[in-house]
Amino acid sequence: MAHPLRIRLDISADADDDVLDRMAGDLRAELLELDVDSVDRAGDGPLPANAKAGEVLTAGALLLAVAPGVVEGAMAILASWLSRQPRDVEVEIDGQRFSGTVTREQRAALVAAYLARVGPPPADGR
Numbered sequence: 001m002a003h004p005l006r007i008r009l010d011i012s013a014d015a016d017d018d019v020l021d022r023m024a025g026d027l028r029a030e031l032l033e034l035d036v037d038s039v040d041r042a043g044d045g046p047l048p049a050n051a052k053a054g055e056v057l058t059a060g061a062l063l064l065a066v067a068p069g070v071v072e073g074a075m076a077i078l079a080s081w082l083s084r085q086p087r088d089v090e091v092e093i094d095g096q097r098f099s100g101t102v103t104r105e106q107r108a109a110l111v112a113a114y115l116a117r118v119g120p121p122p123a124d125g126r
Contacts, residue, residue, distance in 0.1 A: 004037045004065040005115075009078070011060035013089045020060030023089070028062055030077050037065035068115060075107045 011023055024041065031039045042061035066074055079102040082089060090099040096110060 004067055005071060007064040007066065007071075007074070007093050008042055009062040009064060010042075010058070010092045011062075011089060012092070013060070013085075013087050015087065017059035023085070024060045024062055027078070027081050030081055031062075031064060031074060034066070034070055034073050034077065036070060036074065037067070039064050071115060072108070072111050075102075075111050078102075079107050 009024075009027070011020055011027070013020065013023070015023070028039045028041075040063045042058050042063045064074060078091060078098065082091065082098060083101045088099070090097055092098075093114065096114065098110070102110070
């Protein structure tokens, strides 16, 4: 069984943290409809020493764990979600930025490029 790919989704928009959290929650709910391993709120690391235990959550950030065969479905949901946003929204995945409507061909090319970058090396060693 292939190890799940871990994808960080950072939603950026001209909005306050509450709006970004709502947007991330809406996207998370849609992604959970897929056969994903997990979709969690992303953190920036541990809290300062004088704070309560836990992590600092980053507004508008999600961590997605998904099997390689589900990446294209996740990108389709992401593209559909982006097209329905009332404000200018950008999502960054592994250094690649998505904003607005993404065509099926663009999505396929982005998924292929992402999988080529994070996938295992070819069996013949090239």
